[in-house]
Amino acid sequence: MNPYTYIKQAILHGEFPPKMRLTEEFLANQLHISRTPIREALKQLESEGLIVPLKRGVRVRHFTxxxxxxxxxxxxxxxxxxxxxxxxxxxxxxxxxxxxxxxxxxxxxxxxxxxxxxxxxxxxxxxxxxxxxxxxxxxxxxxxxxxxxxxxxxxxxxxxxxxxxxxxxxxxxxxxxxxxxxxxxxxxxxxxxxxxxxxxxxxxxxxxxxxxxxxxxxxxxx
Amino acid sequence: MNPYTYIKQAILHGEFPPKMRLTEEFLANQLHISRTPIREALKQLESEGLIVPLKRGVRVRHFTxxxxxxxxxxxxxxxxxxxxxxxxxxxxxxxxxxxxxxxxxxxxxxxxxxxxxxxxxxxxxxxxxxxxxxxxxxxxxxxxxxxxxxxxxxxxxxxxxxxxxxxxxxxxxxxxxxxxxxxxxxxxxxxxxxxxxxxxxxxxxxxxxxxxxxxxxxxxxx
DNA sequence: AATTGTATTTTTGTATACAAACTGATACTA
DNA sequence: TAGTATCAGTTTGTATACAAAAATACAATT
The missing domain is CATH 1.20.120.530 (GntR ligand-binding domain-like)
Structure with missing residues (x-):
């Protein structure tokens, strides 16, 4: 499964709940791939509003x-x-x-x-x-x-x-x-x-x- | 200027007109940076609908x-x-x-x-x-x-x-x-x-x- | 002339390395 | 005590290298 789909599913299935902080390295380890493809997936998820960029890492979006x-x-x-x-x-x-x-x-x-x-x-x-x-x-x-x-x-x-x-x-x-x-x-x-x-x-x-x-x-x- | 903004401006200013094909290396040379940050910018522009992915490279979107x-x-x-x-x-x-x-x-x-x-x-x-x-x-x-x-x-x-x-x-x-x-x-x-x-x-x-x-x-x- | 096969070139996908930015804790100073 | 300086540990940003995939050109075959 490609990183974009994997992360999105994980968020939507509650595996990565709202407000959870994610780092590139953590995700790279989860998927057994390097950080490069992870970063692209994160950019896409960010532009769709599912994650929010932090100074270091990102966090799963939480809605009021x-x-x-x-x-x-x-x-x-x-x-x-x-x-x-x-x-x-x-x-x-x-x-x-x-x-x-x-x-x-x-x-x-x-x-x-x-x-x-x-x-x-x-x-x-x-x-x-x-x-x-x-x-x-x-x-x-x-x-x-x-x-x-x-x-x-x-x-x-x-x-x-x-x-x-x-x-x-x-x-x-x-x-x-x-x-x-x-x-x-x-x-x-x-x-x-x-x-x-x-x-x-x-x-x-x-x-x-x-x-x-x-x-x-x-x-x-x- | 960051690569996302640069490419977006270039498209909106007509420098990269509709249907123009862009490769990562070309853009990297234009901006005097490596391909890594270019790829992230392209992922974002793609998700916003300004460019369309090709088998190799991308092309500026053309609308009917x-x-x-x-x-x-x-x-x-x-x-x-x-x-x-x-x-x-x-x-x-x-x-x-x-x-x-x-x-x-x-x-x-x-x-x-x-x-x-x-x-x-x-x-x-x-x-x-x-x-x-x-x-x-x-x-x-x-x-x-x-x-x-x-x-x-x-x-x-x-x-x-x-x-x-x-x-x-x-x-x-x-x-x-x-x-x-x-x-x-x-x-x-x-x-x-x-x-x-x-x-x-x-x-x-x-x-x-x-x-x-x-x-x-x-x-x-x- | 059309088709197939093959070598070459172009371009992307991914891993890795290292510098830069940020964080947090600890120790030092007023 | 409060503030701040500093240092180690994380984590990101970027460049670079190389393998994999796709396009191209060109020769060989029908």
């Missing part, structure tokens, strides 16, 4: 509640727009892809709560897959790269672990509403539905952030 | 007319939102900064057309300064980094060189309208005014892109 709110505001705006544009430009293939993504999403949720044999990460991935289809259907290549950079940031907190069955099934239902609006080319309805969907996701994440902030304050300062 | 339209759509969305949020959150200091930026902008335009002793880059910079004030007043730190990455992309074409006096003075007038809306905390009016302002800018840039595309087609293919 306010940060998370603002990031979700941004995502709401961008994905709402993408949904509206998708209504305008969607091809039959796009609708098919969205239906398929939702179908897989439903099956994964069923399996998770019936047999427990699905990893929660897989469910998250299938959720994202639907969103990806919508963004791609918007036919604006540039919006895609911006949204994907916004979307990963809150994942640092791994709050999706706290979602329950109702929340997941509800999210699937809303996907269907969004899909219907896009299919019927109702731009405004698609935009609003996506907007609400993401804000709803935000409200599920924020309490988790709250408890993390309290934890930090209770423990060592800063 | 469609790209530019989509980039402006994005910028319109983001800055429109920023203007609305600025109306909500603006402090007195923000209003002051905007007024100051516009004042300087006006003076620079006057000087440019009366004495010709101002560089067009300086005018562009003062125009951006007003926009910066608006975005900062929106109090959303995350939107700032996204907008600034979107804004630079069309500058690759240096089409602002083609602006005439009417266009510049008109742009100043619109700034005043936006400022008034933000001052009076009229979110929707601020959003729409900013929206129109940027779309207007797009319409001034697109004909220039058109002529460049024809040039490319007439000359060598691809």
């Amino acid at each position: 509640k306010k940060d998370i709110q603002q990031i979700y505001d941004l995502r709401t705006l961008l994905e709402g727009y993408a949904a509206a544009q998708a209504s305008l430009h969607r091809k039959n293939k796009d609708i098919q892809d969205m239906e398929e993504a939702n179908e897989k999403y439903k099956k994964a949720i069923d399996r998770y709560f019936q047999t427990g044999k699905t990893r929660i990460e897989d469910i998250l991935h299938l959720n994202h897959q639907f969103h990806d289809c919508v963004i791609k259907a918007s036919q604006n290549q540039h919006i895609y790269s911006h949204i994907s950079k916004v979307v990963v940031l809150p994942l640092i907190f791994r709050s999706f672990y706290w979602f329950n069955e109702d929340q997941m099934r509800n999210s699937l239902d809303v996907h269907k509403i969004i899909l219907k609006a896009i299919k019927e080319q109702d731009m405004e309805r698609a935009r609003v539905a996506m907007h609400e969907h993401i804000y709803h996701g935000r409200d599920q994440v924020l309490p988790h952030i709250d408890s993390i902030e309290k934890e930090y304050k209770a423990g060592k300062k800063n | 007319k469609k790209d530019i339209q989509q980039i402006y759509d994005l910028r319109t969305l983001l800055e429109g939102y920023a203007a609305a949020q600025a109306s909500l959150h603006r402090k007195n200091k923000d209003i002051q900064d905007m007024e100051e930026a516009n004042e300087k902008y006006k003076k620079a335009i006057d000087r440019y057309f009366q004495t010709g002793k101002t560089r067009i880059e300086d005018i562009l910079h003062l125009n951006h300064q007003f926009h910066d004030c608006v975005i900062k007043a929106s109090q959303n730190q995350h939107i700032y980094s996204h907008i600034s990455k979107v804004v630079v992309l069309p500058l690759i074409f240096r089409s602002f060189y083609w602006f005439n006096e009417d266009q510049m003075r008109n742009s100043l007038d619109v700034h005043k309208i936006i400022l008034k809306a933000i001052k009076e905390q009229d979110m929707e009016r601020a959003r729409v005014a900013m929206h129109e302002h940027i779309y207007h800018g797009r319409d001034q840039v697109l004909p220039h892109i058109d002529s460049i595309e024809k040039e490319y087609k007439a000359g060598k293919k691809n």
Whole structure:
């Protein structure tokens, strides 16, 4: 695995938690390679906002509640727009892809709560897959790269672990509403539905952030 | 000057024009440094979308007319939102900064057309300064980094060189309208005014892109 | 003339070495 | 006691070397 992907995964999987300090040498040892390729990966991660440069080394980014709110505001705006544009430009293939993504999403949720044999990460991935289809259907290549950079940031907190069955099934239902609006080319309805969907996701994440902030304050300062 | 800034400037100043191929060694020689720091700068520029990786080396990004339209759509969305949020959150200091930026902008335009002793880059910079004030007043730190990455992309074409006096003075007038809306905390009016302002800018840039595309087609293919 | 093979050149990917910058602890001074 | 000077230990910044990959040129073959 290349260093960029390795470090990003490690952050998103909680192996390198927020505020953890990382040095080039440490990472080089972990990956059994020299510092040169590590530095390039770090430059990229820095420009994506996942790590913050220190005088010596870097640290995994930590977001305040306010940060998370603002990031979700941004995502709401961008994905709402993408949904509206998708209504305008969607091809039959796009609708098919969205239906398929939702179908897989439903099956994964069923399996998770019936047999427990699905990893929660897989469910998250299938959720994202639907969103990806919508963004791609918007036919604006540039919006895609911006949204994907916004979307990963809150994942640092791994709050999706706290979602329950109702929340997941509800999210699937809303996907269907969004899909219907896009299919019927109702731009405004698609935009609003996506907007609400993401804000709803935000409200599920924020309490988790709250408890993390309290934890930090209770423990060592800063 | 650090390699990142140097290369970025060279691209934005037209020294390294769109589609130009750059190798690490060439850049290292230009800057009289080794390849190591060059590589880091290139990784960063790549993640910002200013260059595209090739099998060997990179090339300065070239945008089609469609790209530019989509980039402006994005910028319109983001800055429109920023203007609305600025109306909500603006402090007195923000209003002051905007007024100051516009004042300087006006003076620079006057000087440019009366004495010709101002560089067009300086005018562009003062125009951006007003926009910066608006975005900062929106109090959303995350939107700032996204907008600034979107804004630079069309500058690759240096089409602002083609602006005439009417266009510049008109742009100043619109700034005043936006400022008034933000001052009076009229979110929707601020959003729409900013929206129109940027779309207007797009319409001034697109004909220039058109002529460049024809040039490319007439000359060598691809 | 088109195609394949091979040698040569160009260019990147990575490791390593060493100097420079920064940190933290300890001892020294007012 | 507070401040600061200094020294050792980390860690980064940069240059350099060499192997690996890709492009190019050119000859040989069909």
